[in-house]
Amino acid sequence: DTGVSQDPRHKITKRGQNVTFRCDPISEHNRLYWYRQTLGQGPEFLTYFQNEAQLEKSRLLSDRFSAERPKGSFSTLEIQRTEQGDSAMYLCASSTDGRSSGNTIYFGEGSWLTVV
């Protein structure tokens, strides 16, 4: 069990540029989640996948945001035309879908985005 890994850990970009983050979940986990966390706040749910299907998207996920999980393994989160308000830590997490696990979600280290 290597845990959830995210790349890059830190990204500084100019306003208007596109950025992409990658997440590799725990290998046997079929659910994958993206959260956003700003300074001094708790994480906020963005979207989640069951295998390759994107089953729920938060209204926080504007049209500039797109997430994919093409083969049901790793996932990418792309932000187009970045704005300063996008500066945050983007957390990826994964879990099984069994009720016996209590929907326990395991988080990665996060990807920090700074838009200048």
Next chain:
Amino acid sequence: AQSVTQLDSQVPVFEEAPVELRCNYSSSVSVYLFWYVQYPNQGLQLLLKYLSGSTLVKGINGFEAEFNKSQTSFHLRKPSVHISDTAEYFCAVSPFSGNTGKLIFGQGTTLQVKP
């Protein structure tokens, strides 16, 4: 809809003293309950969870929490804290219904352990 309120934004405490971090939640459906810890510039680590059964739950690093259904609370406690417990602590709920596993977090409580 669900919401989580962590009643204290910061809790300063001296090393080896006991601590309680308070969490209340609101939900129209049954929920699972969690506490996570976040060290600076890191992701979240699960401390403990309540699924069902005994209302007193023991977790890692000597932490425990008690589920109180009538008061809709899930307070986190530790009898004697260490400097290394200094971190941000998040309470979270996940609704049974839909089985999405989605977590709704509180705002967090900063635990500052002083020597």
